[in-house]
Amino acid sequence: MAAREPRLIRKIAELREALTLIRRERKRVGFVPTMGALHEGHLSLVRACKTECDCTVVSIFVNPTQFGPQEDFERYPRTLDRDLAGLRSCGVELVFAPEAREMYPPGFDTWVEVKGVSEPLEGVCRPGHFRGVATVVLKLFNIVQPDVAYFGQKDYQQALVIEKMIRDLDLPIILRVLPTVRESDGLAMSSRNSYLDPESRKQATVLWRSLCRAAECLRNGERRADVILREMRQVIDAIPNARTDYVALVNPETLQPVDAITGKTLAAVAVRLGKTRLIDNLLLEP
Numbered sequence: 001m002a003a004r005e006p007r008l009i010r011k012i013a014e015l016r017e018a019l020t021l022i023r024r025e026r027k028r029v030g031f032v033p034t035m036g037a038l039h040e041g042h043l044s045l046v047r048a049c050k051t052e053c054d055c056t057v058v059s060i061f062v063n064p065t066q067f068g069p070q071e072d073f074e075r076y077p078r079t080l081d082r083d084l085a086g087l088r089s090c091g092v093e094l095v096f097a098p099e100a101r102e103m104y105p106p107g108f109d110t111w112v113e114v115k116g117v118s119e120p121l122e123g124v125c126r127p128g129h130f131r132g133v134a135t136v137v138l139k140l141f142n143i144v145q146p147d148v149a150y151f152g153q154k155d156y157q158q159a160l161v162i163e164k165m166i167r168d169l170d171l172p173i174i175l176r177v178l179p180t181v182r183e184s185d186g187l188a189m190s191s192r193n194s195y196l197d198p199e200s201r202k203q204a205t206v207l208w209r210s211l212c213r214a215a216e217c218l219r220n221g222e223r224r225a226d227v228i229l230r231e232m233r234q235v236i237d238a239i240p241n242a243r244t245d246y247v248a249l250v251n252p253e254t255l256q257p258v259d260a261i262t263g264k265t266l267a268a269v270a271v272r273l274g275k276t277r278l279i280d281n282l283l284l285e286p
Ligand code: AMP
Pocket: 033, 034, 035, 036, 040, 041, 042, 044, 045, 150, 151, 152, 153, 154, 155, 178, 179, 180, 181, 182, 188, 189, 190, 191
């Protein structure tokens, strides 16, 4: 049987009304927030949500407040028709795609700041980014009031920020963080991969290769962080076009750097290839 078209909703009030009816039937509501330009990474979250919940809400919103002034908000890919086709094939019930002025009407000036885990790594390179993320996600949580929310490990720090926000603000939401979906050569799927020209696309495997190098060092018995970081940097530095924003080995809960790998450790990288900035991470276990 062909899947039904998802219902596309543009207004907060309309979504609230649709969800009131659904909740009255005691349905478990799952929520997948996205910025669109959907790929298999997004769809893996959607499929998990479909399996685990009775009603799946996907938001598509390129959130202006999480982009810095020099970042790619304007050119971020917007592919609503294709996104809707993908969501239809997954059997999604509701798609919420508001205009920016619906989410941020004139005079909007309330912000959510999650301290601590938002500060290192992406927090250093993209000041204000997680304030925008936390603010829009809390707004979306308040609008959708999901039982379960789905995020990808691809954006590990983001998931940690949301986890802390849920805990600190007593939000009655279960957080599910699902594994990174990769291309066959290891590149983490990302909407930003569409920026890469063929040459940069080949070079973009450098993030995954540097993470694998860390895992390999560990397998060979190396525990010293400085030695492993040097090896990871060497992989990236071999690409003339690549600029490293950071290469880090951090505690997976605090995101503070470790001196040696003695327990679970997150390897995280951010690399710019020309104008395209990519991130990736891998959880290491000795
Ligand atoms: P975005 O549209 O980039 O804001 O991503 C929306 C959600 O999809 C976030 O929770 C991301 O972590 C997740 N996501 C993005 N790429 C991937 C991927 N390759 N694998 C798994 N989840 C992903």
